[in-house]
């Protein structure tokens with residue numbers, strides 16, 4: 001299955017996504033709020049991990065392409081974090097786009113469709129989103145899709161060493177009932 005919006009197709013991954021996905025994950029601007037950039041082998045392994053997740057769960061991080069020209073622009077989708085925190089187990093929504101496609105509302109457009117799929121088809125009651133404290137662009141997307149923030153939900157990401165500048169994370173949430181209201 002695919003998900004579709006006015007401008008975007010959210011689909012399973014293809015071999016041809018690998019070069020632009022690797023380039024995106026090796027771009028220091030895109031990866032500014034992640035602990036490290038990825039090598040092309042790591043990007044390829046990540047595609048395989050995402051596809052395995054789809055096979056198991058029937059949802060995952062969708063490859064996103066422009067409907068107008070089939071350009072691969074990044075991913076938006078759902079994931080299950082594997083670390084322990086006060087809000088886990090949970091399903092999170094996440095996104096990463098190549099920088100030439102930023103600022104056109106593509107991430108919120110895709111994310112709204114992913115929320116709809118999460119609540120209506122998959123039957124989730126709550127979806128969360130998280131990012132490092134300095135990542136204001138990502139927080140803007142969370143706000144645009146109706147997620148809400150409570151400072152009491154801030155947490156220290158367990159995968160990062162103490163003192164790392166990205167260790168403190170924010171958590172945004174949206175419940176199915178709130179999503180129905182702001183639809």
Ligand SMILES: CC(C)(COP(=O)(O)OP(=O)(O)OC[C@H]1O[C@@H](n2cnc3c(N)ncnc32)[C@H](O)[C@@H]1OP(=O)(O)O)[C@@H](O)C(=O)NCCC(=O)NCCS
Nearest residue numbers: 030095096097102103104105106107108130131137138140
């Ligand atoms: C976060 C991200 C997916 C947003 O995607 P997007 O499609 O550009 O989303 P929007 O168009 O709604 O823009 C969101 C905000 O990004 C900022 N922004 C937009 N274009 C920008 C650009 N070219 N350069 C810097 N910031 C920009 C703006 O503050 C914008 O908010 P506004 O619409 O209120 O002005 C994208 O910036 C990205 O891929 N970032 C790197 C990966 C990442 O950090 N992922 C999240 C990890 S949790």
